[in-house]
Amino acid sequence: MELESLVRRAETQVFEAPDLDSLAEIERGLVGKKGELTQLKKTLGSLAPDERRAAGQSLNDALGQVVEAVQVRRKTLATAAEVAQLQSERLDLTEVMSNERRGHLHLVTQARDRLEDVFVGMGFTVAEGPEVETAWYNFEALNIPEWHPARGTFDTIFVDLGEPEEVMMRAHTSPVQIRTMENQKPPIYIVAPGRTFRTDTADATHLPAFNQIEGLVIDRGIGLGDLAGTIDSFVKAFFGHDVKTRLRPSYFPFTEPSAEFDISTPSGDWLELGGCGVVHPAVLQNCGIDPEEWQGFAFGFGIDRLAVMRYQLDDIRELVNNDVRFLSQF
Ligand code: PHE
Numbered sequence: 107m108e109l110e111s112l113v114r115r116a117e118t119q120v121f122e123a124p125d126l127d128s129l130a131e132i133e134r135g136l137v138g139k140k141g142e143l144t145q146l147k148k149t150l151g152s153l154a155p156d157e158r159r160a161a162g163q164s165l166n167d168a169l170g171q172v173v174e175a176v177q178v179r180r181k182t183l184a185t186a187a188e189v190a191q192l193q194s195e196r197l198d199l200t201e202v203m204s205n206e207r208r209g210h211l212h213l214v215t216q217a218r219d220r221l222e223d224v225f226v227g228m229g230f231t232v233a234e235g236p237e238v239e240t241a242w243y244n245f246e247a248l249n250i251p252e253w254h255p256a257r258g259t260f261d262t263i264f265v266d267l268g269e270p271e272e273v274m275m276r277a278h279t280s281p282v283q284i285r286t287m288e289n290q291k292p293p294i295y296i297v298a299p300g301r302t303f304r305t306d307t308a309d310a311t312h313l314p315a316f317n318q319i320e321g322l323v324i325d326r327g328i329g330l331g332d333l334a335g336t337i338d339s340f341v342k343a344f345f346g347h348d349v350k351t352r353l354r355p356s357y358f359p360f361t362e363p364s365a366e367f368d369i370s371t372p373s374g375d376w377l378e379l380g381g382c383g384v385v386h387p388a389v390l391q392n393c394g395i396d397p398e399e400w401q402g403f404a405f406g407f408g409i410d411r412l413a414v415m416r417y418q419l420d421d422i423r424e425l426v427n428n429d430v431r432f433l434s435q436f
Pocket of ligand 1: 277278279280320358361380381382383404405406407
């Protein structure tokens with residue numbers, strides 16, 4: 107009877123063992139070398155031989171019960187420990203990361219990209235030229251000789267390099283016309299966006315460093331009608347189909363005839379966008395192109411002003427103040 111209650115107590119201890127370590131300790135206390143049940147075995151010797159057999163049998167049964175209980179508990183605890191470890195080492199791949207904000211392209215870059223897209227869609231390719239130019243590309247090849255008063259209208263920033271007034275920051279993207287015609291045989295259909303520079307003081311409508319996009323088409327039988335049609339298609343693609351365009355007579359030394367082109371505003375006014383015209387024969391000749399065989403048109407306008415119009419900014423300087431609070435709105 108004593109043995110029975112011992113087994114029951116042992117089983118309770120075993121099944122209440124909270125973890126594998128304490129289970130091992132309990133096991134040692136029961137069936138280890140000096141364990142309670144092991145100790146009992148030693149008392150068998152003092153029994154009479156006929157009693158010894160029966161007592162030995164029940165002791166063995168009791169030992170077997172306890173050992174089995176320990177095995178069962180050990181399995182349960184081992185499984186629980188494994189589950190706990192898996193839980194603690196689990197990677198939560200569904201975790202929502204902190205709401206880090208991604209930046210975006212600058213307004214002017216967005217406008218420039220869209221312009222390129224529209225013109226590429228119309229069959230143009232994109233050309234580029236350097237921001238520092240010689241007098242040949244910025245003026246002379248464009249039919250603006252040194253004595254020409256038109257030089258004065260381009261408030262040029264000269265660079266301290268070579269002969270005086272020989273090297274300068276380009277005052278417009280028109281030099282890319284010359285570079286393209288020098289390097290490429292007609293037919294030519296290019297647009298050339300890029301930075302341009304004048305001595306203008308920055309104010310609400312001017313920047314000393316600004317962006318233009320130049321267009322140049324050289325092909326056979328090209329005339330003013332092609333120019334007007336191209337500008338109209340571009341403006342409708344860029345601003346929408348309700349926007350109208352018009353050409354106003356103007357003067358540029360490198361085009362003849364020359365015009366300013368305007369677009370209509372929702373309020374019914376006209377807004378000047380840029381200059382354009384039929385490429386002057388002298389310019390073609392300067393680039394080794396025969397004006398009898400090839401004709402063309404060119405246009406150029408400010409990208410920054412376009413961004414100002416598109417987003418209805420009050421002040422063009424916002425584009426270069428680089429205030430993130432302002433820029434992140436667009
Ligand atoms: N380059 C001229 C300007 O900056 C614009 C223009 C380009 C005019 C091409 C005619 C043809 O004002």
